[in-house]
Amino acid sequence: MxxxxxxxxxxxxxxxxxxxxxxxxxxxxxxxxxxxxxxxxxxxxxQQLKAKSTDSEGNPKPIGVQxxxxxxxxxxxxxFTQGAALDTEEKLDLFIQGNGFFAVKIGEKTAYTRNGHFGLSAVEGGWELTNSDGNPVLSTKGTPIKIDSSWDPKDISIDTAGNVLRRVDDKEAGSTKHENLGKIALYQFNNPAGLSRSGGSLYYETPASGEARSEETDTGLSKSLIKSGYLEASNVxxxxxxxxxxxxxxxxxxxxxxxxxxxxxxxxxxxxxx
Known part of the structure; x- marks a missing residue:
């Protein structure tokens, strides 16, 4: 009992x-x-109650009693299935189509996230691309992406490869070109289910997840695409x-x-x- x-x-x-x-x-x-x-x-x-059991005539049965x-x-x-793309019409809202993760600097550590709700935070000399908590989003060089204070943030756009572009109008030539300010880094993991969860939709690398693999340098990875103006919904x-x-x-x-x-x-x- x-x-x-x-x-x-x-x-x-x-x-x-x-x-x-x-x-x-x-x-x-x-x-x-x-x-x-x-x-x-x-x-x-x-619990093994009987290693061997027999019938009423003493003949062994094929199974014991456990x-x-x-x-x-x-x-x-x-x-980690793909969530739906939600149209926000905000050019700094980014949706990842693929298996990649954004990298965000949290103190001395690097966290990873699928939440692409980004904005510009004021720093000395201009602005910096950050998440909603004000933590800098990292470029493929491992550094924050900065925008000079003399530039209009409305001229900033992000293409599908993650390049942060500044529109420059040449009034004399009557043309428009784009200056590359940096490329947003995307990382993948061999076992994303092994990542350590934290608050704010952030994840941290663990031995179970394996080391972060950069899509920029790792040729064995299938590259993800970034869509500006969209966010990834929960897959619940x-x-x-x-x-x-x-x-x-x-x-x-x-x-x-x-x-x-x-x-x-x-x-x-x-x-x-x-």
């Missing part, structure tokens, strides 16, 4: 964590660049999450009923009289 109590209790704890994951997905359904997560389960140890001891959460896996499916929530609730109820049944059986056994 005690075995069934602990097995059912492990199921309730596992489903509680599963519900926590689903709730986080639903809460971030409108978060730019958010990637949905799913819970993975793993069975616990098995009883499972419950379940646990093994991992929370992120799914509301319908899938609602179904997962119902399944999780039912599994939690079943485990709680198993505990109730075990408790009632123990009560009956304790009340037996000779």
């Amino acid at each position: 005690l075995r069934s109590l602990w097995s059912a209790a492990s199921g309730m704890m596992a489903q509680q964590m599963n519900l926590d994951t689903i709730s986080n997905n639903i809460a971030n359904i409108n978060t730019t660049g958010f990637k949905t997560q799913s819970m993975e389960f793993k069975s616990l140890l098995y 009883v499972g001891l419950g379940v646990r959460n093994s991992s929370v896996t992120a799914k 499916s509301a319908a899938d999450e609602m179904v997962n929530m119902i399944v999780t609730q039912r599994a939690y109820q079943l485990n709680s009923k198993a505990i109730t049944a075990s408790d009632e059986m123990l009560e009956q056994a304790n009340n037996l009289r000779r």
Whole structure:
């Protein structure tokens, strides 16, 4: 009886964590660049009651007798499928079509993100391309992208390769040319699911994710494209999450009923009289 109590209790704890994951997905359904997560389960140890079993005539059976001891959460896996492109009509909002990540400088560390909601922050001598928290977006040279104060930010544009361009009108020649101010860096990972999540849709490199691979220098990577004026929506499916929530609730109820049944059986056994 005690075995069934602990097995059912492990199921309730596992489903509680599963519900926590689903709730986080639903809460971030409108978060730019958010990637949905799913819970993975793993069975616990098995108790060997009989290594060999026989029938009533003593003939050996092909299997022994083992009883499972419950379940646990093994991992929370992120799914890096492409989110939908949302039209914002803001030229500094950037959408990545492909597997790339933007690089953002956070203190002494480099963080990576799919959230391309960028803007210009005032710095000494001009402006700097930053994310919504004011952290500089890195170029392929590993440095922030700066714009001189004498230039009009309205003349700045970004092409599909990530080049930050400044429009220069030649009034005498009656022509327009573009000056390249730098190229936005894009990175990929061998195992993006191994990245460490942080707040603000930021990720950090870990041994599980592997080192960041630059699309600029790594010829073995499929290059991503950047679309200006768009943002990547969350890849959370509301319908899938609602179904997962119902399944999780039912599994939690079943485990709680198993505990109730075990408790009632123990009560009956304790009340037996000779």
